[in-house]
Amino acid sequence: MRIEQAGHGHLEGWARLRTELWPDGSFEHHRAELAQFRSNPNGVAFVAIDSAGHVVGFAEATLRHDYVNGCETSPVLFLEGIYVRSENRREGIARALCRSVAAWGRAAGCREFASDALVDNLASHAFHAALGFIETERVVYFRKFL
Secondary structure, three states, rough: OOEEEHHHHHHHHHHHHHHHHHHOOHHHHHHHHHHHHHHHOOOOEEEEEEEOEEEEEEEEEEEEEEOOOOOOOOOOOEEEEEOOOOOOOOOHHHHHHHHHHHHHHHHOOOOEEEEEOOOOOOHHHHHHHHOOOOOOOOOOOOOOOO
8 A cells, every 4th residue: 555645646546536525526526626626735645556557545635824713823634534444444554645735734834733623423433532632622613504
């Protein structure tokens, strides 16, 4: 297994995995988002490549200069999304992806690495804890139509 910064040659596999993680968007929608994401100088993505050359995981992160809940510095490295195919989980791939993201963030001057998860996503909470993230706060958002 190798970890590489995501590039043009990874788009098909990367978009396919994004569709698994965020199924509300079509494959075409995710491809279009990736074109935008790749042009963002404050963003980075890494992919995990198996021995057959297939993209089996990805991690996307950005530098956030706005306030990030629970953080004290700026910019903050923010994990926007991470996913590993189910058949490749529990092999240390997500940890390796996060190590690559963290190295990129440190090189960009970040001192904090943040992320979020839905309140009821207990698997994500456990994943973050296993990687050394600490929970800083819980928030429930509200809206009202005017």
